[in-house]
Amino acid sequence: MALYYNLVFVLLVVEMAFFAILSLPFPRKLRKTVLTTVSAPFRSEQFQIALKCIFGFVLVLFIDSVNRVYAVTAELQSISPNNMSPTNVLNDRAEVQSRRFYAQRNMYLCGFTLFLTLILTRTYSLVAELIETKDKLDVLGKEVDTPESSEVTALKQSLKEKDQQLETLKEQAAALSGDYDSATTRRKV
Numbered sequence: 001m002a003l004y005y006n007l008v009f010v011l012l013v014v015e016m017a018f019f020a021i022l023s024l025p026f027p028r029k030l031r032k033t034v035l036t037t038v039s040a041p042f043r044s045e046q047f048q049i050a051l052k053c054i055f056g057f058v059l060v061l062f063i064d065s066v067n068r069v070y071a072v073t074a075e076l077q078s079i080s081p082n083n084m085s086p087t088n089v090l091n092d093r094a095e096v097q098s099r100r101f102y103a104q105r106n107m108y109l110c111g112f113t114l115f116l117t118l119i120l121t122r123t124y125s126l127v128a129e130l131i132e133t134k135d136k137l138d139v140l141g142k143e144v145d146t147p148e149s150s151e152v153t154a155l156k157q158s159l160k161e162k163d164q165q166l167e168t169l170k171e172q173a174a175a176l177s178g179d180y181d182s183a184t185t186r187r188k189v
Contacts, residue, residue: 005106008058012113015120022123032131035124055117062110068103076100 001009021034041047076096 004057004061005109008061008109008113011054011058012109012116015113015116019116019120019123022120022127028131028134031127035128035131039124039128055114058110058113062107062114065103065107065110069100069107072096072100072103 018038026034042051076093079093079096
């Protein structure tokens with residue numbers, strides 16, 4: 001395997017390790033620490049430019065490997081047993097099939113690396129958003145639980161008043177219903 005495909009393989013392994021770290025159920029504090037540590041280099045403009053160049057290079061390798069797969073497959077189909085001896089055809093066919101295998105391997109390697117990059121960026125943003133949302137929920141939960149909040153006490157007092165008004169209306173409705181029932185029974189008699 002060429003040096004650049006070895007580097008793509010190393011990149012794929014690093015991406016898989018990072019995805020495994022993102023997927024593991026760590027406590028929120030540890031996960032937040034890991035995310036801030038990992039995202040620190042990504043804030044640098046030079047690092048982002050270098051990363052874009054690397055993935056551009058991987059994309060070019062992917063396109064090249066797809067073209068090689070098509071070319072080798074066409075070459076494999078063009079080998080005809082009419083022009084050569086049977087042993088020569090088998091040797092040529094085996095050589096072309098091995099080149100096809102390597103071309104397909106390189107295509108899958110580059111394709112999986114690019115695909116995992118897309119998945120990693122989305123997973124990272126979802127995990128970061130989840131942590132942020134849980135932190136906001138904790139802050140809101142603490143605000144609601146504190147008895148010192150004047151807004152909460154005012155709302156509770158208003159709720160008690162509304163409950164009392166509701167009870168009064170129920171009593172009035174029951175009294176009116178009783179009066180109506182007695183009035184209708186007097187008319188029938």
